[in-house]
Amino acid sequence: xxxxxxxxxxxxxxxxxxxxxxxxxxxxxxxxxxxxxxxxxxxxxxxxxxxxxxxxxxxxxxxxxxxxxxxxxxxxxxxxxxxxxxxxxxxxxxxxxxxxxxxxxxxxxxxxxxxxxxxxxxxxxxxxxxxxxxxxxxxxxxxxxxxxxxxxxxxxxxxxxxxxxxxxxxxxxxxxxxxxxxxxxxxxxxxxxxxxxxxxxxxxxxxxxxxxxxxxxxxxxxxxxxxxxxxxxxxxxxxxxxxxxxxxxxxxxxxxxxxxxxxxxxxxxxxxxxxxxxxxxxxxxxxxxxxxxxxxxxxxxxxxxxxxxxxxxxxxxxxxxxxxxxxxxxxxxxxxxxxxxxxxxxxxxxxxxxxxxxxxxxxxxxxxxxxxxxxxxxxxxxxxxxxxxxxxxxxxxxxxxxxxxxxxxxxxxxxxxxxxxxxxxxxxxxxxxxxxxxx
Ligand SMILES: CC(=O)SCCNC(=O)CCNC(=O)[C@H](O)C(C)(C)COP(=O)(O)OP(=O)(O)OC[C@H]1O[C@@H](n2cnc3c(N)ncnc32)[C@H](O)[C@@H]1OP(=O)(O)O
Ligand SMILES: O=C([O-])CC(=O)C(=O)O
Numbered sequence: 037x038x039x040x041x042x043x044x045x046x047x048x049x050x051x052x053x054x055x056x057x058x059x060x061x062x063x064x065x066x067x068x069x070x071x072x073x074x075x076x077x078x079x080x081x082x083x084x085x086x087x088x089x090x091x092x093x094x095x096x097x098x099x100x101x102x103x104x105x106x107x108x109x110x111x112x113x114x115x116x117x118x119x120x121x122x123x124x125x126x127x128x129x130x131x132x133x134x135x136x137x138x139x140x141x142x143x144x145x146x147x148x149x150x151x152x153x154x155x156x157x158x159x160x161x162x163x164x165x166x167x168x169x170x171x172x173x174x175x176x177x178x179x180x181x182x183x184x185x186x187x188x189x190x191x192x193x194x195x196x197x198x199x200x201x202x203x204x205x206x207x208x209x210x211x212x213x214x215x216x217x218x219x220x221x222x223x224x225x226x227x228x229x230x231x232x233x234x235x236x237x238x239x240x241x242x243x244x245x246x247x248x249x250x251x252x253x254x255x256x257x258x259x260x261x262x263x264x265x266x267x268x269x270x271x272x273x274x275x276x277x278x279x280x281x282x283x284x285x286x287x288x289x290x291x292x293x294x295x296x297x298x299x300x301x302x303x304x305x306x307x308x309x310x311x312x313x314x315x316x317x318x319x320x321x322x323x324x325x326x327x328x329x330x331x332x333x334x335x336x337x338x339x340x341x342x343x344x345x346x347x348x349x350x351x352x353x354x355x356x357x358x359x360x361x362x363x364x365x366x367x368x369x370x371x372x373x374x375x376x377x378x379x380x381x382x383x384x385x386x387x388x389x390x391x392x393x394x395x396x397x398x399x400x401x402x403x404x405x406x407x408x409x410x411x412x413x414x415x416x417x418x419x420x421x422x423x424x425x426x427x428x429x430x431x432x433x434x435x436x437x438x439x440x441x442x443x444x445x446x447x448x449x450x451x452x453x454x455x456x457x458x459x460x461x462x463x464x465x466x467x468x469x470x471x472x473x474x475x
Contacts, residue, residue, distance in 0.1 A: 038147070039140075039143065040128065040131070040132070040140070040143070040144060040147070041203075041206060043132050044131050044132055044206070044444070045448075047132055047133055048202070048444075048445060048448045048449075049448065051088070051445075051448075051449065052448045052449045052450065055086070055449040055450070055451075056449075056450060067083050068082070068083060070082055072464060072467065072468055075464070076464075078355065079274075080355060080356070084274075084456075085272075085273040085274055085279065085282065086273070086449070086451070087272050087273025087274075087278070087282075087442055087445075088101075088130075088133075088442070088445055089101070089130040089131075089270050089272075089273075089438045089441050089442050089445075090130065090270040090271065090272050090438060091272050092271055092272045092356050092357070094356055094357055094358040094359070095358055095359050096359075096362070097357060097359070097361055097362035097363070098270070098271055098272070098362065098363065100126060100129060100130060100269070100270060100438075101129050101130060101133055103129070103135075104362065105266070105267060105362050105363065105365075105366045106362075106366070108121060108126065108129075108266060109121060109366075111135050112125035112126060112129070112135065112136075112141070112266075113125045113136060113137065113138040113140075113141040113142075115241055115244075116255065116258075116259070119255070119258065119259040119262065120259050120260075120262040120263040120266065121262060121266060122141055122145065122241045122242070122243065122244075122262055123242060123243050123262060123265040123266050123269065123434070123437060124136075124141045124142075124144040124145050124148070124241065124242055125140075125141040125144075126266050126269055126437060127144065127213070127269075127437045127441060128140055128141060128144055130269070130270060130437065130438055130441040130442075131441045131444065145241045145242060147210065147214075148210070148213060148214035148242055149214070149236075149238040149239075149240075149245075150214075150238075151210055151211045151214035151215070152214040152215055152217070152218055152236060152238070153215070154182070154215045154218045154219060154222075155182065155184065155185060157181065157184070158178050158181050158182050158219065159222060161177055161178055161181040162174050162177070162178050162219075162222060162223060162226060163226070163231075165177065167226075167227060170303075170425060171223050171224070171227060171425055171426045171428070171429045172299060172300075172302070172303040172309075172428050172429060172432070173303075174223045174226075174227075175219065175220065175223060175299055175429045175432055176296045176299040176300050176303070177296075178219045178222075178223070179212070179216075179219070179292055179295055179296040179299060180292060180293060180296035182212070182215065182292050183290055183292035183293055183296075185208075185211065185292070186208055186290035186291070186292055187204045187207040187208050187211075188201065188204040188205050188207075188208050188290045188291060189290040190204075191203075191204040192204075192288065198450060199450075201288070201447040201448075202444055202447040202448035205291060205443060205444050205447040206444045208290060208291040208292065209291050209440040209441070209443060209444050212291055212292060212295060212436065212440060213242075213436050213437065213440055214242075216432075216433045216436055217236075217242060217243075217245055217246035217249060217433060218236055218249060220246060220250075220429045220430065220432070220433050221233075221234065221246060221249030221250045222249075223426070223429060224250050224423070224426055224429070225249075225250065225251065227423070227425075227426065228423045228426070229251060233249075234248065234249045234250075234251060235249075236248070236249055241262075242265070243258065243261040243262045243264075243265045244258045244261065244262070246261060246265075246433065247261045250421070252419070252420065252421070254419075256374065256419060257419050257420075259374075260370070260415055260416075260419055263366065263367070263370055264412065264415075264416075264430060264434065265433065265434040265437070266434075267363040267366055267367070267408060267434075268363070268408065268412075268430075268431050268434035268435060269434050269435065269437040269438045270435070270437065270438020270439065270441075270442075271438070273442060274356075275307065275355075276301040276302065276304065276306075276307045277298040277299070277301050277302040277307065277308065277432075277435050277439060278298070278435075278438065278439045278442065279301075280294075280297050280298040280300070280301040281294045281295055281297065281298035281439045281440070281442070281443055282294075282439075282442060282443070282446060282454070283454050284297040284298075285443045285446055285447075286446070286451060286452065286453045286454040287453055288453075291440060291443055294443060295436060295439065295440060298435070298439055299432050302428060302431060302432055302435060303428060305348075305350070306348075308409075308428045308431045308432065308435070309428050310350045310351055310407070310409040311351075311408070311409035311412045311413055311427045311428060311431055312413065312424045312425060312426075312427040312428055313350040313351075313409075314350045314351040314409050314410055314412075314413050315380065315413030315414065315416075315417055315424045315427070316424060317342070317349075317350050318380060318383055318384070318387075318413075318414075321335070321338045321383075322383070324338060325338060328379050329379075329382075330383075330386075332386065332389065332390050335383075335386055335387065335390045336390050336394060339387075339390065339391055339394050340394065343394070343398070349391055349394075349395065350409065350410075351387075351406055351407060351409040351410030351411075352391050352392070352395055352403075352404065352405065352406055352407065352410060353395065353401055353402075353403050353404070353405075353407065354403045354405070354407045357403055357405065357407065358402065358403050358405075359403075359405055360388075360405045360406055361405065361406060361407045361408050361410075363407070363408035364388075364405075364406045364407065364408055364410055364411050367408075367411035367412060367415055368384075368385070368388075368411060370415065371384075371385075371411070371414070371415060371418075375415075375418055378414070378418045380413070380414040380417050380418065381414045381415070381418055383414070384410060384411050384414040387406075387410065388406055388410070391404070391406070392404040392405055392406075412427065412431075413427055416430070460475075461475045462475050
């Protein structure tokens, strides 16, 4: 058994026993109460999911296996000591629970490079789609079309026993993660560079190779991509993309099905689509105001207009966070360090000053602060990746790291099919007021 798989098995099989023990010995433990308010506002705050890769604190933001983003920037292995850590190290941490050595991270890079061959039919599926289909549509279709390769599906059909499901899932997950950069870059070059494709460089790291295949070979962009792929990788288990992969996977659908479904959720404007929506909205603002350097008053007026039209301010607000997202701060720090006087970066900074008081004054918005999406587009745009309809695909490449590490955990823990209970609206009316009403 290869080293990382063996390390994972050693660690996770102990946790798997704990999971099973809790299930059999402590099933009656009460974890909390569920209020009608929680049911009617998207099940927020109900402790319903077991996810080991990361945990989100409303005030502090995300921690991956206990490590904050600044800690990861210090501790995870780097290729360039002046740069950002490589995402391979974060995947290792989320899967195994330990900060990897440089050698561990580089071995993972090599492992993914050997798994990165994308079957021709996946490219054919992409090429068969009209150019009018959005990059996320192509991404999701490409991923599901790769289910032909699923080792888990074949193993299941062959009658492999439950306790080996994790092994086949692990293989699918590693292959899928290894191939996503090639698929994403293929979509990018097809859509925006006349199908002038660039072959992978098997000697490069996962994120650097993605930049390379998209046509960007500067150290600046590699540094940005490594940061981007780390900060978007996971956000505990309840966000739409992670929860979708977990739910679909719980039916023992193979990882390709589960991750394609997750990408359909990420493509929604309240979730990952916001990172392309932010830059779209910022350009719309500059056009409407007919200036590249609006005053705070002009920006404020435009935000109010957006709200009056019944739209959300993209990149602001969060279902869990109640403070500025540390992923926003990491990107702002990056911009402060490496970027001088850029139009869209300046506007992102200006919005951070102007938007929170406006949203805060409305009253109903629980979090007036920026989330990760408020900054990412400005950075990508600055470095020449101007085709913002593609941005969510980059998010989708990154999110695989956390979500698919969790899927391997799901299978080694032996998690059951997920199946909560539903009731008609009349039942909830009856619970609340003693009578069903007319619905
Ligand atoms: C990677 C990510 O997925 S991060 C999130 C990316 N999404 C965005 O940036 C889109 C803009 N933000 C939003 O729409 C929301 O803040 C969400 C979807 C992120 C969270 O939604 P919720 O948990 O429902 O937030 P909350 O409880 O604060 O919502 C209460 C009300 O405030 C509104 N609200 C919340 N954020 C905003 C915002 N940025 N602009 C305008 N209104 C907002 C909600 O639409 C809701 O209105 P309603 O009562 O009329 O339906
Ligand atoms: O946590 C959430 O609901 C949304 C989010 O920020 C993410 O998935 O990265």
